[in-house]
Amino acid sequence: xxxxxxxxxxxxxxxxxxxxxxxxxxxxxxxxxxxxxxxxxxxxxxxxxxxxxxxxxxxxxxxxxxxxxxxxxxxxxxxxxxxxxxxxxxxxxxxxxxxxxxxxxxxxxxxxxxxxxxxxxxxxxxxxxxxxxxxxxxxxxxxxxxxxxxxxxxxxxxxxxxxxxxxxxxxxxxxxxxxxxxxxxxxxxxxxxxxxxxxxxxxxxxxxxxxxxxxxxxxxxxxxxxxxxxxxxxxxxxxxxxxxxxxxxxxxxxxxxxxxxxxxxxxxxxxxxxxxxxxxxxxxxxxxxxxxxxxxxxxxxxxxxxxxxxxxxxxxxxxxxxxxxxxxxxxxxxxxxxxxxxxxxxxxxxxxxxxxx
Amino acid sequence: xxxxxxxxxxxxxxxxxxxxxxxxxxxxxxxxxxxxxxxxxxxxxxxxxxxxxxxxxxxxxxxxxxxxxxxxxxxxxxxxxxxxxxxxxxxxxxxxxxxxxxxxxxxxxxxxxxxxxxxxxxxxxxxxxxxxxxxxxxxxxxxxxxxxxxxxxxxxxxxxxxxxxxxxxxxxxxxxxxxxxxxxxxxxxxxxxxxxxxxxxxxxxxxxxxxxxxxxxxxxxxxxxxxxxxxxxxxxxxxxxxxxxxxxxxxxxxxxxxxxxxxxxxxxxxxxxxxxxxxxxxxxxxxxxxxxxxxxxxxxxxxxxxxxxxxxxxxxxxxxxxxxxxxxxxxxxxxxxxxxxxxxxxxxxxxxxxxxxxxxxxxxxxxxxxxxxxxxxxxxxxxxxxxxxxxxxxxxxxxxxxxxxxxxxxxxxxxxxxxxxxxxxxxxxxxxxxxxxxxxxxxxxxxxxxxxxxxxxxxxxxxxxxxxxxxxxxxxxxxxxxxxxxxxxxxxxxxxxxx
Numbered sequence: 116x117x118x119x120x121x122x123x124x125x126x127x128x129x130x131x132x133x134x135x136x137x138x139x140x141x142x143x144x145x146x147x148x149x150x151x152x153x154x155x156x157x158x159x160x161x162x163x164x165x166x167x168x169x170x171x172x173x174x175x176x177x178x179x180x181x182x183x184x185x186x187x188x189x190x191x192x193x194x195x196x197x198x199x200x201x202x203x204x205x206x207x208x209x210x211x212x213x214x215x216x217x218x219x220x221x222x223x224x225x226x227x228x229x230x231x232x233x234x235x236x237x238x239x240x241x242x243x244x245x246x247x248x249x250x251x252x253x254x255x256x257x258x259x260x261x262x263x264x265x266x267x268x269x270x271x272x273x274x275x276x277x278x279x280x281x282x283x284x285x286x287x288x289x290x291x292x293x294x295x296x297x298x299x300x301x302x303x304x305x306x307x308x309x310x311x312x313x314x315x316x317x318x319x320x321x322x323x324x325x326x327x328x329x330x331x332x333x334x335x336x337x338x339x340x341x342x343x344x345x346x347x348x349x350x351x352x353x354x355x356x357x358x359x360x361x362x363x364x365x366x367x368x369x370x371x372x373x374x375x376x377x378x379x380x381x382x383x384x385x386x387x388x389x390x391x392x393x394x395x396x397x398x399x400x401x402x403x404x405x406x407x408x409x410x411x412x413x414x415x416x417x418x419x420x421x422x423x424x425x426x427x428x429x430x431x432x433x434x435x436x437x438x439x440x441x442x443x444x445x446x447x448x449x450x451x452x453x454x455x456x457x458x459x460x461x462x463x464x465x466x467x468x469x470x471x472x
Numbered sequence: 473x474x475x476x477x478x479x480x481x482x483x484x485x486x487x488x489x490x491x492x493x494x495x496x497x498x499x500x501x502x503x504x505x506x507x508x509x510x511x512x513x514x515x516x517x518x519x520x521x522x523x524x525x526x527x528x529x530x531x532x533x534x535x536x537x538x539x540x541x542x543x544x545x546x547x548x549x550x551x552x553x554x555x556x557x558x559x560x561x562x563x564x565x566x567x568x569x570x571x572x573x574x575x576x577x578x579x580x581x582x583x584x585x586x587x588x589x590x591x592x593x594x595x596x597x598x599x600x601x602x603x604x605x606x607x608x609x610x611x612x613x614x615x616x617x618x619x620x621x622x623x624x625x626x627x628x629x630x631x632x633x634x635x636x637x638x639x640x641x642x643x644x645x646x647x648x649x650x651x652x653x654x655x656x657x658x659x660x661x662x663x664x665x666x667x668x669x670x671x672x673x674x675x676x677x678x679x680x681x682x683x684x685x686x687x688x689x690x691x692x693x694x695x696x697x698x699x700x701x702x703x704x705x706x707x708x709x710x711x712x713x714x715x716x717x718x719x720x721x722x723x724x725x726x727x728x729x730x731x732x733x734x735x736x737x738x739x740x741x742x743x744x745x746x747x748x749x750x751x752x753x754x755x756x757x758x759x760x761x762x763x764x765x766x767x768x769x770x771x772x773x774x775x776x777x778x779x780x781x782x783x784x785x786x787x788x789x790x791x792x793x794x795x796x797x798x799x800x801x802x803x804x805x806x807x808x809x810x811x812x813x814x815x816x817x818x819x820x821x822x823x824x825x826x827x828x829x830x831x832x833x834x835x836x837x838x839x840x841x842x843x844x845x846x847x848x849x850x851x852x853x854x855x856x857x858x859x860x861x862x863x864x865x866x867x868x869x870x871x872x873x874x875x876x877x878x879x880x881x882x883x884x885x886x887x888x889x890x891x892x893x894x895x896x897x898x899x900x901x902x903x904x905x906x907x908x909x910x911x912x913x914x915x916x917x918x919x920x921x922x923x924x925x926x927x928x929x930x931x932x933x934x935x936x937x938x939x940x941x942x943x944x945x946x947x948x949x950x951x952x953x954x955x956x957x958x959x960x961x962x963x964x965x966x967x968x969x970x971x
Contacts, residue, residue: 123568124813124838124898124901125898125900125904126809126811126813126885126900127808127887127890127891128808128813128831128835128836129646129809129891130838130839130890131487131893131894133849134842135842135845135894138845138894195845233843234843235845236843353852403845407861408851408859458731458882459728459855460718460728460731460732460882461731461879467730
């Protein structure tokens, strides 16, 4: 009456409803409010750039899969390439020309991910690899920020004008809106000998809700953080990396700011500027390139935070999240090798516990 | 509020699969009508197989000894129906291989006549050793699935001075509710069995751990234990694998069983609730273990529920009794997390079988395997604190020693990691494969060492023989020379000459 089962499989015979694509979709949903807000602030050019970057990332992945002779559709549908492109787009100047998006997107999935062997094999965060490659290759385009100009504003470029900005670069007609990000501005002024007490008076506008010159992911700080906290509650990520990274930035910032406020910016400014929030919740928490034990994640997150602060404060670049994350990515295998969970019945050194204790 | 509670109060290990226990758990217990034939396997326990003591053609009564235990760790087998022994031959074992193992087949006479039993009115007047002896003679083994002979644990517990008996009513496997049912329907048997075991091992308290998804069982057990303050009912959070000895001990006592050590060494002993009831029957009623409650569940079953059935009944007979809505797409003995795959239903019900699951195509669907994204879900789920993803990566590249370095030997094969993996990597398959390879390697090493030892011994023997021969020859030569030198006189031959 019961027929033989053809293919024996090992227990368990039950599986979680979770899946890789579900994880990716949750991350994308968590990014959506911040992205939409960014679109609203920066208008059509930002929308086009986002589409181009995501398309290029997915296209790069598809070509690689095709060359490997693997089925393209199921792998693309896991959503990881789209998410990589999305994260990269959020870290670009919103009015950057189309080829920045194309180059970055292709770089991220082809050189950042597929040459390592695809999903799960890459040592470095693909989006940050691409961002750093762009920043080093095209420093001018990658630091050409614009002041927010909401999509509904009269001066904002419409769909056609926006497309022209993306295709041909920033148009003279809109030159007036060119601006600097806060971190870049402060760094330039400091290097000219103007201390923060002076320079911050003329700093670019800082709307408390995040409308400031910067990338899409920089302006919507609170929405980014909100999406991140939602991911923690959905257990897509744990709190360890974000908290450690934010503290890694905030603690040295607070100490140095207390010592010399004319030279060192406040901790809150650091946290709300640049890619701190995006980095802490969405970039550093990338499963593939971060440690997989809670204690390892604390070390990793703290390292990302401190390095970010160090690079922002003393290095040549005004922003350091991407560099910090990449540096810590390279330490992930070492962290994972040294920091392991305590095994039941053993002490931290792996020696069996004494009975009777 | 629930969310915050979930966030902070749950154990850090384990998983929370859909339990699928109801409605099967709530259906009243049904008794299987006498099957026409039962097959009693000789190996239904950990340890040596039992040795048959009946002959084909012999008439047997229910409860009569069919096969006696062999060796220190073994258990006897008794007839589960009255009738005639018709064969002692191979039947299909409950194992994915579908290979056979020896069993005694009894044709039922439908009279259900018991042997004369030897009930004990007051077990607490018996010596602990006598309780262990009677439990062993009744063929009682761990009914939670481990099937370790219960009496062996009694003796061990007594020797190591165990103070706390832990009664395992966790039953964390999804779908399965046989322990739940025994606690709801026969709580006094469970409590009495626990008290008898306490007496047998000299414990002064017993903690009954029951997952909090079984409120009816908790209520029934609390009522049954009300008169005995030493038997404490302790609800525990419903979280797989709470029913695993090590995790239950930790949850109830805060103690951790050291690696490579036994629970008794930290002063606790764990017995399943069904085992307690079996001990109660073995001692109070003198009845050997010949029947058990088994959960028949899964979407392919028309009327899922718990069945009281004689051991040796074919799985097909049990499924036919509950009705099959369709041919099962997958048949499992035990629970879905750690159960055994059955190739078909012509397999006898064994002592350790808590459930038989007939899955439909939806339940049996195996998700596509993807690449590891290092999300760490397996690490968080592992109740042993292992790094399943690292172990699997080493095993996949053939580096078994690397996997040992990640403490593969501590893996309890609970399946949490494979369950929770979003890429659905069959992690337990990797670990089972590696453990099999390692034990094969270990056996080969022992064989090589034994061979080497034998060869060395032979060489040493040959050398010794040659040396002794040479010594004897030299002595004789010396003696002959001495004899020649002296005046010849009659002398007895030296004894060594005979060697």
